[in-house]
Amino acid sequence: MNLFLLLFASVITSNIALSYFLGMCPFVTISKKIDVAAGMGIAVTMVMTLTASANWLIQNLLLVPLGLEFLQFLVFIVTIATIVQILEIVIDRYFPVMYLSFGIFLPLITVNCAILGISLFMVLRSYGFIETVLYSFGSGVGWLLAIVTMGGLRRNLVFSKPLANFGDPGITAIIAGIMALGFIGFTGVSG
Amino acid sequence: MILKALIFSNSFALIIALLLIFMDRVINNYGPCTLTINNDKEVQARGGTTLLRNLFESKYFIPSACGGKGTCGYCKLIVTEGGGSILPTEELMLSSAEKKQGYRLTCQLKVKNNLKLHIPEEYLNIQEYEGKIVISDPVTSDIRRVGIALSTEDEITYKPGQYVQIKIPGSGESDYRAYSMSSCPDEKKQIEINVKLIPDGVGSGYIHSLSVGDELDFSGPYGDFYLREDSHRDIICVAGGVGLAPIKSILLHWQRHNLNRTLWLFYGARSTEDLYDHEIFAELDEREAGLKYFPALSEPDEDWTGKSGFIHSVMDKALPGDVNGEAYLCGPPIMIDAVTEVLVSKGVSDERIWYDKF
Numbered sequence: 435m436n437l438f439l440l441l442f443a444s445v446i447t448s449n450i451a452l453s454y455f456l457g458m459c460p461f462v463t464i465s466k467k468i469d470v471a472a473g474m475g476i477a478v479t480m481v482m483t484l485t486a487s488a489n490w491l492i493q494n495l496l497l498v499p500l501g502l503e504f505l506q507f508l509v510f511i512v513t514i515a516t517i518v519q520i521l522e523i524v525i526d527r528y529f530p531v532m533y534l535s536f537g538i539f540l541p542l543i544t545v546n547c548a549i550l551g552i553s554l555f556m557v558l559r560s561y562g563f564i565e566t567v568l569y570s571f572g573s574g575v576g577w578l579l580a581i582v583t584m585g586g587l588r589r590n591l592v593f594s595k596p597l598a599n600f601g602d603p604g605i606t607a608i609i610a611g612i613m614a615l616g617f618i619g620f621t622g623v624s625g
Numbered sequence: 626m627i628l629k630a631l632i633f634s635n636s637f638a639l640i641i642a643l644l645l646i647f648m649d650r651v652i653n654n655y656g657p658c659t660l661t662i663n664n665d666k667e668v669q670a671r672g673g674t675t676l677l678r679n680l681f682e683s684k685y686f687i688p689s690a691c692g693g694k695g696t697c698g699y700c701k702l703i704v705t706e707g708g709g710s711i712l713p714t715e716e717l718m719l720s721s722a723e724k725k726q727g728y729r730l731t732c733q734l735k736v737k738n739n740l741k742l743h744i745p746e747e748y749l750n751i752q753e754y755e756g757k758i759v760i761s762d763p764v765t766s767d768i769r770r771v772g773i774a775l776s777t778e779d780e781i782t783y784k785p786g787q788y789v790q791i792k793i794p795g796s797g798e799s800d801y802r803a804y805s806m807s808s809c810p811d812e813k814k815q816i817e818i819n820v821k822l823i824p825d826g827v828g829s830g831y832i833h834s835l836s837v838g839d840e841l842d843f844s845g846p847y848g849d850f851y852l853r854e855d856s857h858r859d860i861i862c863v864a865g866g867v868g869l870a871p872i873k874s875i876l877l878h879w880q881r882h883n884l885n886r887t888l889w890l891f892y893g894a895r896s897t898e899d900l901y902d903h904e905i906f907a908e909l910d911e912r913e914a915g916l917k918y919f920p921a922l923s924e925p926d927e928d929w930t931g932k933s934g935f936i937h938s939v940m941d942k943a944l945p946g947d948v949n950g951e952a953y954l955c956g957p958p959i960m961i962d963a964v965t966e967v968l969v970s971k972g973v974s975d976e977r978i979w980y981d982k983f
Contacts, residue, residue, distance in 0.1 A: 501626075502633055509637060516641050523653050526735075530709060538713050 437568055444572030447621050450548050451580040452614040457548030461581055462606050464539070471585035473536035475578030479571065481521065481543050482552050485514045486570030489553040490563055510553045518544045548577060584609065661706075661741040670736045676704075677731040685744060686751035686844050693732035700731045706741035708734060753844045754779055758837055759815065764901035767822045768867050769833055770807075772815060773841065780813040781845065785852045785878035786871040786953065786981075789816065789845030793831050802828025803847065805955070805981065807870035809877035819901075821867040850953070850981045852878060858951045859887040861944070861973070863936060863964050865956025866894055869902065871981060872955055876906075880913065889944065892920045893936030893960065897929055919943050937963035946971055954980040 450456050457478065464474045489510050497503050522540045526533045543549060552573050556566045587609055596605040655672025660679065662668065670679040677700050680687055691697035698718035708729050711719065715730040760772030775781060783806060790801040808817035823829045835841060852860070852875045860879065864872040869892060879888050894900040903920055910918040921932040921939040932939045937960065944967075952968050954961050961980045968978055 496633075500629060500633060502630055505630060505634060508634065512637070512641060516645065519645060520648050523648050527652050527655075530737075534710055534712065 437565065440565060441568045441572040444569050445576040445579065446617060449576040449580055449614075449617050450551065450573040451577045452610065452617045454548075454551065455610075455614075456551045457546050457577055460539075460542060460546065461577075461584065461610070462603050465581050465584040465606065466588055466602075468582060468585040468589065469535075471581045472578070474539045474542075475574075475581045477536040477539045477543055478546065478548065478577050479574030481514070481518055481540070482549055482574035482577075483567065483571045484521070485510075485517050485549055486552045486556055487563070487567050488513055488517060490556060490561070490566040493557055494563075506554075506557065510550060514549055514553070515544050548573070580613065583613065587613075655737045658736050659739045660736070661739070662744055664741070670740075672736050672738070674736060675732055676702075676729075676734045676736050676740065676742070679736055680731065680744075684753070685748070686753070687731060687744070687748060688847050689732060691732075695730055695733050698730065701728045702731050702745075703727045703743040704729045704734065704740060705743060707738050708740060708742075709737075747846075747849075750782060751844060751847065752781075753842065754781060756816075756841055756843060758835055758839050758841065760817070761835065761837055764819070765899050768899075768901060769820050769822070770817060770901075771820055771832060771835075772808075772817045773843070774815045775813075781816060782813060783810050783846035783851075785810050785874040786850045786979075787846035787848045788850075788871070788981075789818070789843045790847065791818075791828060791832065792842040792844075793828050795827075800827060801844075804828075804832075805848075805850075805871035805874070806846070807873040809874065809881055811878070811881055819867050819870040848981070850955070850979050851875075852953065853951065853979075854884075856951060857886060858949050858977070859889060860884075861889045861891075861948070861950045861952040861968070863891045863940065863952065863954045863956065863960075864893070865936060865960040866899065868955035868957070868960075868981070870955070872953065873902065875953060876909075876916075880909065885915075887915050887917065887950075889948075889950070890916065890918045891936050891940050891943075891964075892918070893939070893956070894920075894922060895924050896922055897926050917943075935963065936960060937967045940964065941967045941970075944971055948973070951977040952979070954978065956982075958982045 444450070448454070451458070451461055460474055465471045492509060492513060493506065497505060497509065518540055522537065525537060552570050556569060561569055584606070588606065591605065600608070653673045658670045658672045660668050660670045660683075662685070668683040670683070675693065677687060677689060677693055687702065688699040689697065695714050695718065701719065701723065704727055708727075711724060711729065712733050714733045718730055719728055755776050756773035757776070758771060759774045760770060762770045764770050786805070788803045788805040790803050793800040793802055804818040804820060806816045807819050808815065820829050820832045822833050850871060860875070862872045862875060872890070876888065876890060879886070890906060892900070892903070892906065900920055900922065906918050906920070910916050919932060919939055921934060921936050922929055923933070923935055925933040948971055950973055952973055954964050961982050965978055965980070969975065
């Protein structure tokens with residue numbers, strides 16, 4: 435039950451995009467079209483799950499026993515960069531259709547703060563391995579949900595006339611704020 | 626503690642690097658592939674590398690100005706088999722008509738299996754040449770006429786108006802700069818280019834620094850700016866400054882082959898000093914009945930007796946409204962735009978205007 439709550443919280447109530455406002459650059463720039471947003475979201479979900487799990491193993495099997503926790507940032511970032519690169523090569527080779535839909539986003543994710551954020555949160559909250567897998571997967575799905583919803587909302591922007599002075603990113607930030615308010619409504623559910 | 630941290634980070638980096646090398650060699654290695662070109666020739670290619678790179682390695686020269694970054698769009702070719710779907714990085718550079726015809730950006734397309742592709746005839750003519758400078762004369766304060774002789778067994782076949790890419794040796798990868806040929810295509814053993822020195826320019830600085838006897842490499846011919854010979858319309862040539870080069874080639878070809886078409890030559894420059902080769906054209910103008918020559922200076926000296934003003938306004942007055950012509954323009958963008966406007970007002974439609982902007 436606890437694990438289910440953790441998953442639910444990471445997708446909805448503690449949504450990484452809308453309650454922590456992490457991973458904002460792609461969230462604002464790549465949310466103009468639903469299909470592109472979905473591609474980006476899937477890429478983030480995959481990379482998030484893989485990197486957080488790998489970083490958990492490195493943290494708990496190497497860094498902690500060796501007493502080298504202070505190398506955390508360096509090691510986590512290198513791990514993320516490596517996994518992204520390997521993922522790109524493997525998907526290009528064995529899943530060309532997938533590569534076509536979100537392959538070009540993979541390199542962009544290397545420096546995404548949401549990805550590193552999840553790895554750091556899982557250490558901070560001392561999650562176990564299973565918890566980390568669920569938490570990172572859930573966070574990815576949450577980010578996917580948020581960016582696809584944003585894509586859907588922005589598609590309808592053509593019917594309204596937001597103040598021209600805001601520009602595209604401005605109105606996107608305001609929409610994100612209102613969406614975040616909506617997501618806060620779920621807070622009571624996870625208690 | 627420090628030692629432990631150092632050992633750990635080094636071995637960590639080493640393992641990561643080895644892992645990536647392994648992945649690149651094993652997974653990203655698609656093995657040798659065969660490229661079938663124009664249903665005729667087959668060449669071997671390295672899988673996992675881009676099509677453009679593979680073609681270069683097999684000595685097929687495809688125009689490319691951005692160095693394979695997917696931003697110039699020059700390297701597109703029709704791939705008939707094995708190309709897979711169009712990548713998002715190609716979308717911007719291909720029109721929907723081109724997508725239907727099967728055009729692909731060869732700098733983005735990775736060779737993963739056997740490919741069938743079509744290379745247009747004019748690209749197949751493109752070769753690499755080793756040349757030697759035989760002329761290097763200043764014709765104005767900043768423009769040099771440079772003659773390049775090909776090595777004894779080589780010949781270059783090109784159309785009047787086309788350009789070559791001169792190899793500029795650099796510290797890293799070689800750079801290429803494009804220069805139009807001003808020579809008559811009948812001389813296959815020697816080409817001539819006009820090079821204007823640009824402050825801090827990589828290409829012009831290099832070429833200006835060479836003297837007679839020095840060697841330089843180039844490839845060509847490139848470009849779809851050349852004289853169309855399948856028509857009988859008047860030829861309207863407009864040159865601004867050093868844009869004279871390809872126009873001169875067209876003129877020389879027209880004269881050599883006694884083309885039975887009227888040639889209008891509008892040649893604009895700033896001052897008498899910048900109007901190089903003016904004597905040649907003035908003399909030709911007297912001999913050739915078919916040539917109508919209009920030089921114009923925008924900042925004329927006191928002893929200048931010809932027309933003054935910008936070349937498009939001179940042309941507006943000189944060119945009759947019912948002219949049945951096709952136009953070849955070479956010069957700065959602002960000149961091209963102004964001249965195009967005048968031409969269209971005289972009934973020369975867009976598709977009969979060819980230009981080279983620089």
